[in-house]
Amino acid sequence: MAVDVLKRIPVREQEPQVRAKNFEEVCLGYNQEEAMDEATRCLQCKNAKCIQGCPVSIDIPSFIGKVKEGDIAEAYQIISKYSALPAVCGRVCPQESQCESKCIRGIKGEPVSIGKLERFVADWARENGIKPNAPEATNGIKVAVIGSGPAGLTCAGDLAKAGYEVTIFEALHEAGGVLSYGIPEFRLPKQTVVASEIENVKSLGVKIETNVVIGKSTTIDELLQEEGFSAVFVGSGAGLPKFMNIPGENANGVFSANEYLTRNNLMKAFDESYATPIKGGNKVAVVGGGNVAMDAARTALRLGAEVHIIYRRGESELPARVEEVHHAKEEGIIFDLLTNPKEIIVNEDGWVSGIKVVDMELGEPDASGRRSPVEKAGSEHIIDVDTVIMSLGTSPNPLISSTTDGLEVNKWQCIMADEANGATSKEGVFAGGDAVTGAATVILAMGAGKAAAKGIEEFLKK
Amino acid sequence: MFKIVKKQYLANNIYLMDVLAPRVAKSCFPGQFVIVKMDEKGERIPLTICDYDRQAGTVTIVFQSVGASTKIMAEYEEGESFRDFVGPLGCRSELIDEEPEELKAKKILFVAGGVGTAPVYPQVKWMKENGYDVDVIIGARNKDLIILVEEMKQWAENVYVCTDDGSLGFKGNVNDQIKDLVNNQGKSYDLVVAIGPLIMMKFVSILTKELGIKTIVSMNPVMVDGTGMCGACRLTVGGKVKFACVDGPEFDGHLVDFDESMKRQQMYKTEEGREVLKLQEGDTHHHGGCGCGGN
Ligand SMILES: Cc1cc2nc3c(=O)[nH]c(=O)nc-3n(C[C@H](O)[C@H](O)[C@H](O)COP(=O)(O)OP(=O)(O)OC[C@H]3O[C@@H](n4cnc5c(N)ncnc54)[C@H](O)[C@@H]3O)c2cc1C
Ligand SMILES: Cc1cc2nc3c(=O)[nH]c(=O)nc-3n(C[C@H](O)[C@H](O)[C@H](O)COP(=O)(O)OP(=O)(O)OC[C@H]3O[C@@H](n4cnc5c(N)ncnc54)[C@H](O)[C@@H]3O)c2cc1C
Numbered sequence: 001m002a003v004d005v006l007k008r009i010p011v012r013e014q015e016p017q018v019r020a021k022n023f024e025e026v027c028l029g030y031n032q033e034e035a036m037d038e039a040t041r042c043l044q045c046k047n048a049k050c051i052q053g054c055p056v057s058i059d060i061p062s063f064i065g066k067v068k069e070g071d072i073a074e075a076y077q078i079i080s081k082y083s084a085l086p087a088v089c090g091r092v093c094p095q096e097s098q099c100e101s102k103c104i105r106g107i108k109g110e111p112v113s114i115g116k117l118e119r120f121v122a123d124w125a126r127e128n129g130i131k132p133n134a135p136e137a138t139n140g141i142k143v144a145v146i147g148s149g150p151a152g153l154t155c156a157g158d159l160a161k162a163g164y165e166v167t168i169f170e171a172l173h174e175a176g177g178v179l180s181y182g183i184p185e186f187r188l189p190k191q192t193v194v195a196s197e198i199e200n201v202k203s204l205g206v207k208i209e210t211n212v213v214i215g216k217s218t219t220i221d222e223l224l225q226e227e228g229f230s231a232v233f234v235g236s237g238a239g240l241p242k243f244m245n246i247p248g249e250n251a252n253g254v255f256s257a258n259e260y261l262t263r264n265n266l267m268k269a270f271d272e273s274y275a276t277p278i279k280g281g282n283k284v285a286v287v288g289g290g291n292v293a294m295d296a297a298r299t300a301l302r303l304g305a306e307v308h309i310i311y312r313r314g315e316s317e318l319p320a321r322v323e324e325v326h327h328a329k330e331e332g333i334i335f336d337l338l339t340n341p342k343e344i345i346v347n348e349d350g351w352v353s354g355i356k357v358v359d360m361e362l363g364e365p366d367a368s369g370r371r372s373p374v375e376k377a378g379s380e381h382i383i384d385v386d387t388v389i390m391s392l393g394t395s396p397n398p399l400i401s402s403t404t405d406g407l408e409v410n411k412w413q414c415i416m417a418d419e420a421n422g423a424t425s426k427e428g429v430f431a432g433g434d435a436v437t438g439a440a441t442v443i444l445a446m447g448a449g450k451a452a453a454k455g456i457e458e459f460l461k462k
Numbered sequence: 463m464f465k466i467v468k469k470q471y472l473a474n475n476i477y478l479m480d481v482l483a484p485r486v487a488k489s490c491f492p493g494q495f496v497i498v499k500m501d502e503k504g505e506r507i508p509l510t511i512c513d514y515d516r517q518a519g520t521v522t523i524v525f526q527s528v529g530a531s532t533k534i535m536a537e538y539e540e541g542e543s544f545r546d547f548v549g550p551l552g553c554r555s556e557l558i559d560e561e562p563e564e565l566k567a568k569k570i571l572f573v574a575g576g577v578g579t580a581p582v583y584p585q586v587k588w589m590k591e592n593g594y595d596v597d598v599i600i601g602a603r604n605k606d607l608i609i610l611v612e613e614m615k616q617w618a619e620n621v622y623v624c625t626d627d628g629s630l631g632f633k634g635n636v637n638d639q640i641k642d643l644v645n646n647q648g649k650s651y652d653l654v655v656a657i658g659p660l661i662m663m664k665f666v667s668i669l670t671k672e673l674g675i676k677t678i679v680s681m682n683p684v685m686v687d688g689t690g691m692c693g694a695c696r697l698t699v700g701g702k703v704k705f706a707c708v709d710g711p712e713f714d715g716h717l718v719d720f721d722e723s724m725k726r727q728q729m730y731k732t733e734e735g736r737e738v739l740k741l742q743e744g745d746t747h748h749h750g751g752c753g754c755g756g757n
């Protein structure tokens with residue numbers, strides 16, 4: 001097939017009308033032929049700008065070069081040097097603002113589909129049974145990792161490869177962090193992708209102990225002093241949901257996006273054979289405009305509801321990934337932009353019956369350069385809904401910082417850690433990921449896990 | 463996996479189990495709870511820690527089979543295991559952190575309603591073991607619903623049993639019993655700890671407010687994770703939103719918005735569950751109801 005160098009090889013997706021009714025993955029990914037064709041579009045730049053756009057600096061031209069030759073196994077080995085979770089990142093990285101935003105091809109035409117190629121390579125490796133190599137022997141030094149999200153898994157994997165005996169402690173009954181409880185099945189399949197990436201980390205010798213809440217079941221000080229761990233990495237994420245504090249917010253039928261998504265993803269409420277219930281709703285308002293809001297909206301749609309996204313700024317300000325907004329629109333999500341909730345209307349049984357909103361218009365740009373919305377006088381009206389999902393962002397859980405002497409946090413409860421090596425104010429304790437930065441991205445959390453693994457090695461060699 | 467090392471039937475579909483969970487047993491205190499997930503497909507069920515043996519590494523739970531999940535739980539036998547058992551969650555009872563002299567000076571009354579007797583038990587036991595004498599009221603609709611009286615007597619100074627129909631002990635609900643103690647038997651208390659159905663805790667709190675006695679209640683809203691991550695367990699205390707799983711489950715009964723909590727607790731009730739709730743709390747969600755242990 002002749003490849004138009006300015007255009008991407010299109011990726012196959014489920015039809016919008018079909019996928020709006022199921023929880024199967026939306027994007028079907030490239031096959032080998034498509035991947036090899038797309039790989040020919042890469043110019044193999046000497047001074048590859050795309051690498052600068054990737055937070056973990058994957059050697060993108062080298063792995064794409066191998067895809068072009070059809071040597072997928074070698075492409076996988078190259079990616080593996082930099083990333084522990086390529087099948088995840090290939091799917092959920094905001095590529096358009098990272099690696100792909102810097103690609104030379106993007107100047108005249110469409111950038112190379114780096115993310116889709118990465119995903120293809122990782123899926124191919126999994127389907128062909130390729131696993132990372134476990135170390136021959138361990139050095140007997142024990143390191144504890146708190147939280148099994150991308151930060152914890154990456155840090156644990158790197159330390160295990162270097163010979164350390166690593167145990168991950170996870171509060172929930174399943175490993176994976178947001179990858180398991182937050183991001184929905186139709187974007188990130190749990191069994192095929194997430195579970196097998198976790199298996200890879202385990203095959204390096206990492207132990208995962210679920211059902212352990214650090215700060216409650218045991219503490220960091222006990223891990224260091226009584227359980228024989230020489231260092232601790234905290235990758236506990238930013239799981240605490242925010243609410244708006246408007247009237248009616250405690251009514252039946254108002255959920256945080258975390259609750260709605262956890263019931264559906266981690267507890268599999270969409271599957272009748274699982275015991276956890278969910279009130280899907282008939283007409284749902286999702287408040288917010290980020291990735292989490294898109295995920296909640298598209299989940300509610302699949303559970304059978306008419307769904308409105310209520311966001312106080314305009315379309316170009318939506319913080320969600322472009323691809324997610326595009327998919328949501330295709331599926332029939334209604335966007336009520338420049339609209340802000342004032343109150344949730346509650347019926348006499350205590351259930352939501354509507355949401356009172358006000359129209360907004362964009363004013364002058366604020367300090368961050370974003371034009372801040374202001375209310376239009378007299379524009380209040382009520383949208384009839386029976387369910388409201390609050391998706392306003394999250395902050396770190398204070399459970400760990402409040403039970404660990406000498407671990408400093410900033411005013412947002414984020415743990416203070418050195419970006420270069422993850423070191424915190426407490427000797428032997430390192431941290432990274434959303435617990436340090438506040439809600440961010442998978443790849444940044446992985447980068448922080450990697451940096452901390454190096455930091456821990458240096459600390460333990462002293 | 464977490465092995466059930468003992469199972470005992472108490473009464474009226476109420477079961478007691480000792481579960482092997484060394485990490486929980488090592489660090490738990492009265493007032494805290496666990497979340498049990500029975501198997502791969504089960505839901506996460508919050509249950510109060512009713513006793514613990516740090517040496518043996520066991521934690522005691524007492525539950526009433528009310529709906530789909532707790533019915534299945536009742537079918538688990540000694541020797542079988544739960545897939546997940548996480549804890550201790552929530553804050554320990556405030557009493558544990560109080561200054562011994564101050565605690566010594568206080569006269570405390572525990573008020574237990576129905577299955578709520580189970581969570582009262584470890585608190586009373588802890589008090590006795592640390593040298594404090596307390597009184598306990600155990601109340602229910604009738605004698606079949608009264609549990610753990612003998613166990614409680616081992617640790618409490620006085621145990622008062624009351625039933626709505628008078629089939630055991632004092633005839634009347636727990637509020638009638640409190641009034642009898644205070645007004646007729648010359649008792650006075652500085653603190654009441656009330657644990658039981660929401661409706662009971664609500665009316666006890668109204669009474670103790672009149673009587674001017676500080677009151678602590680233990681809230682049991684719907685929960686998912688139990689670590690502060692979902693907000694399902696939110697309730698209003700003194701006009702502020704709190705998450706019961708991390709800020710509680712114990713709160714000042716005079717500040718809790720019980721009516722809101724009662725509505726929220728209905729959210730996921732199955733028909734079966736509603737029936738049992740109705741039995742326990744009476745037809746309270748329509749016209750107020752009386753007091754405690756059900757109508
Ligand atoms: C719905 C949703 C959609 C998202 N979509 C995207 C996307 O498309 N692309 C993208 O790049 N990013 C996305 N993100 C953000 C991304 O998932 C996070 O930035 C990333 O997962 C952070 O990783 P982490 O390892 O720091 O923390 P987490 O993934 O949050 O993992 C932390 C883990 O620590 C555990 N834990 C917490 N406290 C304790 C404790 N005391 N003891 C033991 N364990 C504890 C938690 O249970 C959890 O499993 C999304 C987030 C959400 C919620
Ligand atoms: C902190 C805490 C401590 C608890 N301690 C005990 C205890 O020691 N002994 C005991 O018997 N019960 C206790 N409960 C209540 C127990 O969790 C519920 O009885 C149980 O979840 C009901 O499940 P079901 O499927 O059998 O009932 P159903 O009525 O069929 O429940 C359906 C749904 O409603 C929710 N639900 C119903 N009732 C409650 C409730 N009271 N609390 C929370 N969620 C509920 C559940 O999420 C479930 O998904 C406690 C609850 C909390 C929050």
Ligand code: SF4
Nearest residue numbers: 054089093098099115
């Ligand atoms: S990890 Fe993310 S940013 Fe880096 S190359 Fe892959 S898709 Fe791009």
Ligand code: SF4
Nearest residue numbers: 042043045050103104
């Ligand atoms: S910038 Fe684009 S074309 Fe150049 S090496 Fe990177 S992916 Fe290839």
Ligand code: FES
Nearest residue numbers: 688690692693707
């Ligand atoms: S149960 Fe989820 S925050 Fe309390």
